[in-house]
Each structure stands twice: as structure tokens, then as C-alpha cells.
Amino acid sequence: QVQLVESGGGSVETGGSLTLSCVASGAIDTYAAGWFRQFPGKEREFVASISRYSGGSTYYTDSVKGRFTISRSNSKNTVYLQMNNLKPEDTAVYYCNADPKLHNIIQEFRNRRSWGLGTQVTVSS
Numbered sequence: 001q002v003q004l005v006e007s008g009g010g011s012v013e014t015g016g017s018l019t020l021s022c023v024a025s026g027a028i029d030t031y032a033a034g035w036f037r038q039f040p041g042k043e044r045e046f047v048a049s050i051s052r053y054s055g056g057s058t059y060y061t062d063s064v065k066g067r068f069t070i071s072r073s074n075s076k077n078t079v080y081l082q083m084n085n086l087k088p089e090d091t092a093v094y095y096c097n098a099d100p101k102l103h104n105i106i107q108e109f110r111n112r113r114s115w116g117l118g119t120q121v122t123v124s125s
Contacts, residue, residue, distance in 0.1 A: 001114065002026045002077075004096050009119030012086055020081040020119060022096030029053055029074040032102035035081045036109060037092035038118070044095065048081060049105045059106065063089075086123045093118040 003025040012018055022033065034049035048070040050056040058070050069082040079096055095118040099105050104112070 002028060002031065002098060004098060004116050006094060006096050006116050006119040009094060009121045011122040011124065014087060014123060014125050016086050016123070017082070017084045018086065018121060020083065020094055020096075020121075022079040022081075022098075024077040024079075024098065026077065027074070028072070028077050028079070028098055031098040031100055032056070032105045033070075033072060033079040033096060033098040034105040034109065035068075035070060035079075036095045036097065037090075037121075038095070039092045044110070044115075046106060046109060047094070049102060050079065051102050052100070083121070086121075088123045088125045091121060091123050093120050 005023050008020040030052055032051050035047040036044050037047050038044040046061055048060045050058050050070045050072055067085045072079045095115055
């Protein structure tokens with residue numbers, strides 16, 4: 001299992017943009033990956049996923065469709081989350097995770113034991 005480190009968070013105003021990066025400790029071309037977020041006092045929720053290999057298919061939670069884009073660079077062992085038109089309700093700690101099975105990213109992420117430190121995203125109104 002690869003280790004993942006998130007970065008790229010920060011503070012922006014409503015309508016701003018951020019790009020999050022998730023760097024893996026090893027090759028991730030055979031892993032599906034996903035981004036998740038956690039609001040204070042709430043459970044972690046799914047944001048976006050991308051399937052294995054290059055040009056992987058993507059899937060988004062409804063609240064971020066059309067604003068967020070997940071992508072990957074297998075040569076850099078990195079998964080990205082481009083976030084545009086940010087809203088105050090996007091304020092959360094963002095995490096990434098990876099698994100050989102896409103199902104485990106979309107449906108079973110609540111059972112995953114290993115998570116990184118995440119990166120804080122704060123959107124002011």
C-alpha cells in the first residue's frame with residue numbers, strides 16, 4: 001500500500017481556485033484514487049474519484065460537479081484536485097486515498113484505516 005501526502009490547501013475568497021496535490025510514495029498507475037473531505041464535527045465524505053491507469057474515468061459528488069476536476073499524473077505518482085468557483089461550504093480538510101479497486105474508493109472508503117494528515121481548505125465569503 002502506498003503512502004500518500006496531501007498539499008495545496010489554503011485560504012481563498014468565494015469564487016477562487018485551488019489545486020490540491022496528492023503525492024504517493026510509489027507507483028500508482030495500478031491504483032484508483034479519490035479525494036475526500038471532512039467538515040468539523042462531521043464524518044469524512046466522498047468528493048471525487050479516478051480509475052486506474054492513464055485517462056481514467058472520473059466520478060464526482062453532485063455538489064462539486066462542474067467546479068472540481070480530478071486528474072492524475074502516473075509519471076509523477078500524483079493525483080490532483082483542481083477546485084474552481086469555490087464556495088464557503090467547500091471549507092473542510094481534504095484527504096486523498098488510493099486502492100487497486102475503484103469500488104473500495106467510492107463505496108468502502110469509510111472502512112479505510114490509513115489516512116494522511118490532509119490539507120485545509122478555507123473559503124471566505
